[in-house]
Amino acid sequence: MIKKGIFKNYFSFSYRRKALDKLLEKNKNYYKGIVLDVGGRDRGNFEKPKTKVEKWIFADIISEHNPDVVLDVANMQGIESETIDVVNAIELFEHVEQIESGLKECYRVLKKGGVMILSCPFLTPLHGDPFDFQRWTETKWKNKLKENGFVVEKFEITGFYFTILADFKKALIRSLPKVVSYFCKLFYPLLDLVISLDKTRWVLKNPKLNKFHNGYFIVVRKL
Secondary structure, rough: OOOOHHHHHHHOOOHHHHHHHHHHHOHHHHHOOOOEEOOOOOOOOOOOOOHHEEEEEEOOOOOOOOEEEEEEEOEEOOOOOOOOOEEEEOHHHHHOOOOHHHHHHHHEEEEEEEEEEEEEEOOOOOOOOOOOOOOOHHHHHHHHHHHHOOOHHHHHHHHHHHHHHHHHHHHHHHOOOHHHHHHHHHHHHHEEEEEEEEHHHHHHHOOOHHHHEEEEEEEEOHH
């Protein structure tokens, strides 16, 4: 039996989105208690464990997205301090102009021992939602998270040189006229082979190729 959405996943989603889905599934055990899902409109194929936790709060800055609460992560006055077990911030902070204010607010609302799960792109196209402000490097993320009181438990890169190259090829194919685009999509299995190179020692140990990052998946804790 074919799972619902499998074709959309394969032909429409970027390799970064697929990697995020896998990492979120792998780390699903972090979702417990009261979860504040900031900017958390459902994307990808990861099924959020909304019914497995005490409470799942969908927050967004845009009221038209029908969130449980309208807020800006950089100023969450409506959320009391130390009341949240998990902050979910997937593909959020590139859209936040004042990231450090957002990190401080996430730290404030988290209970002691609470967790923030976040992801952020690096070498990926600009995408306004409603705006796209910046890209931070691995070093800056680690430094700023530490400065704001978080301890990094997991930090994973979601793709190196060949994953970025393959996603760029996908973007090109999607920009072509429909008939040409449909034909080119027949060659997606070749792109699957290309991205497998990123897991090889040749790339991982190569001081040129391993400096290309398409983004990060991070789990931090408030001690």
